[in-house]
Amino acid sequence: xxxxxxxxxxxxxxxxxxxxxxxxxxxxxxxxxxxxxxxxxxxxxxxxxxxxxxxxxxxxxxxxxxxxxxxxxxxxxxxxxxxxxxxxxxxxxxxxxxxxxxxxxxxxxxxxxxxxxx
Amino acid sequence: xxxxxxxxxxxxxxxxxxxxxxxxxxxxxxxxxxxxxxxxxxxxxxxxxxxxxxxxxxxxxxxxxxxxxxxxxxxxxxxxxxxxxxxxxxxxxxxxxxxxxxxxxxxxxxxx
Numbered sequence: 001x002x003x004x005x006x007x008x009x010x011x012x013x014x015x016x017x018x019x020x021x022x023x024x025x026x027x028x029x030x031x032x033x034x035x036x037x038x039x040x041x042x043x044x045x046x047x048x049x050x051x052x053x054x055x056x057x058x059x060x061x062x063x064x065x066x067x068x069x070x071x072x073x074x075x076x077x078x079x080x081x082x083x084x085x086x087x088x089x090x091x092x093x094x095x096x097x098x099x100x101x102x103x104x105x106x107x108x109x110x111x112x113x114x115x116x117x118x
Numbered sequence: 119x120x121x122x123x124x125x126x127x128x129x130x131x132x133x134x135x136x137x138x139x140x141x142x143x144x145x146x147x148x149x150x151x152x153x154x155x156x157x158x159x160x161x162x163x164x165x166x167x168x169x170x171x172x173x174x175x176x177x178x179x180x181x182x183x184x185x186x187x188x189x190x191x192x193x194x195x196x197x198x199x200x201x202x203x204x205x206x207x208x209x210x211x212x213x214x215x216x217x218x219x220x221x222x223x224x225x226x227x228x229x230x
Contacts, residue, residue, distance in 0.1 A: 045224075
């Protein structure tokens with residue numbers, strides 16, 4: 001069965017610090033998809049990134065970057081020069097391709113609450 | 119504007135009183151799902167639907183029902199709510215398997 005673990009339940013940083021949110025996953029499938037979502041204090045879920053298991057290239061989008069390592073089953077998320085507006089709960093999620101090839105069931109981690117202080 | 123709309127946003131009800139949370143999407147997506155969010159547990163899938171009249175159980179379906187009579191709508195029904203169903207509920211839709219899921223604004227349900 002698929003599982004996603006976000007060991008850090010809460011992280012507190014001071015503005016402009018870099019911060020990395022860890023995500024470790026378990027799956028028996030060779031084809032799968034990984035996601036990160038942001039949940040700001042207003043409560044909605046905002047899609048950040050989707051990565052398939054065959055694409056291990058790291059990705060950078062502005063101050064955000066993602067490091068995908070199949071060898072350690074990790075998909076970590078780094079925010080560079082954090083800002084107060086980055087304060088939110090961040091969720092990592094996994095979708096297996098063949099076990100659940102039609103339902104698009106996302107298995108979420110427990111989330112990491114990031115607090116960025118001015 | 120592409121969106122998933124849930125109603126109501128907030129609901130307080132009593133044990134045993136049937137309720138329905140509506141969900142509608144305007145993106146012509148085939149896939150729709152319901153999740154519940156509880157502290158420390160992240161989001162867990164309740165039910166999903168691959169198309170009209172096609173639904174299946176997710177991880178935590180007990181105590182819930184769904185229907186998909188139209189492509190755009192996917193209501194969540196609690197026939198006899200209990201306090202352990204107090205939670206934050208999200209509806210989501212997506213174009214297909216493994217694609218980006220679009221989430222509604224959430225419904226905070228309290229069962230007393």
